[in-house]
Amino acid sequence: xxxxxxxxxxxxxxxxxxxxxxxxxxxxxxxxxxxxxxxxxxxxxxxxxxxxxxxxxxxxxxxxxxxxxxxxxxxxxxxxxxxxxxxxxxxxxxxxxxxxxxxxxx
Amino acid sequence: xxxxxxxxxxxxxxxxxxxxxxxxxxxxxxxxxxxxxxxxxxxxxxxxxxxxxxxxxxxxxxxxxxxxxxxxxxxxxxxxxxxxxxxxxxxxxxxxxxxxxxxxxxxxxxxxxxxxxxxxxxxxxxxxxxxxxxxxxxxxxxxxxxxxxxxxxxxxxxxxxxxxxxxxxxxxxxxxxxxxxxxxxxxxxxxxxxxxxxxxxxxxxxxxxxxxxxxxxxxxxxxxxxxxxxxxxxxxxxxxxxxxxxxxxxxxxxxxx
Amino acid sequence: xxxxxxxxxxxxxxxxxxxxxxxxxxxxxxxxxxxxxxxxxxxxxxxxxxxxxxxxxxxxxxxxxxxxxxxxxxxxxxxxxxxxxxxxxxxxxxxxxxxxxxxxxxxxxxxxxxxxxxxxxxxxxxxxxxxxxxxxxxxxxxxxxxxxxxxxxxxxxxx
Numbered sequence: 088x089x090x091x092x093x094x095x096x097x098x099x100x101x102x103x104x105x106x107x108x109x110x111x112x113x114x115x116x117x118x119x120x121x122x123x124x125x126x127x128x129x130x131x132x133x134x135x136x137x138x139x140x141x142x143x144x145x146x147x148x149x150x151x152x153x154x155x156x157x158x159x160x161x162x163x164x165x166x167x168x169x170x171x172x173x174x175x176x177x178x179x180x181x182x183x184x185x186x187x188x189x190x191x192x193x
Numbered sequence: 194x195x196x197x198x199x200x201x202x203x204x205x206x207x208x209x210x211x212x213x214x215x216x217x218x219x220x221x222x223x224x225x226x227x228x229x230x231x232x233x234x235x236x237x238x239x240x241x242x243x244x245x246x247x248x249x250x251x252x253x254x255x256x257x258x259x260x261x262x263x264x265x266x267x268x269x270x271x272x273x274x275x276x277x278x279x280x281x282x283x284x285x286x287x288x289x290x291x292x293x294x295x296x297x298x299x300x301x302x303x304x305x306x307x308x309x310x311x312x313x314x315x316x317x318x319x320x321x322x323x324x325x326x327x328x329x330x331x332x333x334x335x336x337x338x339x340x341x342x343x344x345x346x347x348x349x350x351x352x353x354x355x356x357x358x359x360x361x362x363x364x365x366x367x368x369x370x371x372x373x374x375x376x377x378x379x380x381x382x383x384x385x386x387x388x389x390x391x392x393x394x395x396x397x398x399x400x401x402x403x404x405x406x407x408x409x410x411x412x413x414x415x416x417x418x419x420x421x422x423x424x425x426x427x428x429x430x431x432x433x434x435x436x437x438x439x440x441x442x443x444x445x446x447x448x449x450x
Numbered sequence: 451x452x453x454x455x456x457x458x459x460x461x462x463x464x465x466x467x468x469x470x471x472x473x474x475x476x477x478x479x480x481x482x483x484x485x486x487x488x489x490x491x492x493x494x495x496x497x498x499x500x501x502x503x504x505x506x507x508x509x510x511x512x513x514x515x516x517x518x519x520x521x522x523x524x525x526x527x528x529x530x531x532x533x534x535x536x537x538x539x540x541x542x543x544x545x546x547x548x549x550x551x552x553x554x555x556x557x558x559x560x561x562x563x564x565x566x567x568x569x570x571x572x573x574x575x576x577x578x579x580x581x582x583x584x585x586x587x588x589x590x591x592x593x594x595x596x597x598x599x600x601x602x603x604x605x606x607x608x609x
Contacts, residue, residue: 088249088252088318088319088322090245090248090249090252091245092239092244092245092248094239104563104564108239108240110239110240110242110244110245111245112242112245112249114399115399117549117572119549144557145559145561145562146556146557146558146562147556147557148554148555148556148557148567148569149554149555149557150554151550151552151553151554152548152549152550152572153545153548153550153552153553153554153571153572153573154553154554154569154570154571154572155399155520155521155522155569155570155571155572156242156399156400156520156521157242157245157399157400158569158570159240159242159568159569159570160567160568160569161240161525161566161567161568161569162556162558162562162566162567162568163562163563163564163566164561164562164563165532165561165562165563227517228513228515228517230513230517230523231517233523234523379600379601380515380517380600380601381517381600381601395518396517396518396520396521397518397520398520399520399521450517450518
């Protein structure tokens, strides 16, 4: 049961710099832990996060095992038109999640 | 092993003073012991990872389940109204079993009796999510647990467990959380042990967790045998701790180191 | 769901079928092999291609005393314009002692408006954290912070 928490302003002025915050539920198993039996716990992390606005990439992150569980990102973008933000998280074991949010620019 | 050394040092300090309850005016939430960054993480709903569970919980609240094919909302309606202040009264007395039950057990009792669904194990993501969603509706409400007179003997038993020295380190909860809450254990602040924010997101766990999980960790920390999840003793401890925190504000889902 | 702190902001929920099941297996943390300063230098070389890295422009905000190494808030900001002809194109975070020296790469563009990113990282021990920014002119700038990770008093050995 994955869930994403996306924070984008509903409205902004043309040319305004806005902050976007995202949280995605994920264990981010580092691959460096062992079970009590000594068996290694295989790596299971999100490896890539991308934010696109109206189809064009505006922010991308490569994630490594040192990113904490339930990855959080905050970043900025200049908005010039109304449209749709699309968020995509891709990871190990076929992990793939998307979310979207719209903004109205005056 | 540095941890054991630190706790042994604390034990020596403790030996000299007797257990004394914290005056009402001096009670402090674990929140007030945290560094600014951790406080910010809790305060901002859009940065608080505990909110991921709350969001899951809202979905589950509205999802039909069990043989009865009923959702929580089919009986309780809008949780924002019906669940407001409810978590601030748990653990509560359960007439059917004649004992106190905590919020997780109440949710499971609803699943069993009304939804005819299987109960969820403690720390199961869905159970944590539902508990977090219900508890979130009490954010800011004063804790009222323990007002029911039927609970009195269980509160007393919980207090007894809280005071009792146990484990290889021969410590009671009170030796740290009443007598030494203004000190530190290794790098961590010793708090007063008020469970104002459960279920909460512990940075150590990198997950949301229940008060029972926290109590079991504490008991393991003093090198005693932890009670099983759902054991009456754990519920009695939860009950005493919540009644000891009466009047303090609910913070769920809180963030703690 | 709940009234957000700022009424112009909204929250969205995305749901998915696959569940990340937590705590199903008893897990203990063993001390992993540490990265070495050489590995850190090599990871940085992979990004810079051996170009000189100047100190400055980059600000790395990490609490100097970390409450729990499992979740350490971190913000990197670069004092530089974000114009199409002259901007910050990427930000890279490294550490000295985790098993892997790479922490994250962030790819930005002039439309970002402000070269600032925040995330939460893991630090196994007290160590140096390094942030490097690549500018559109191909130059590299960096900042580093020594972080003290305090020992958590009550860790769970077995879930």
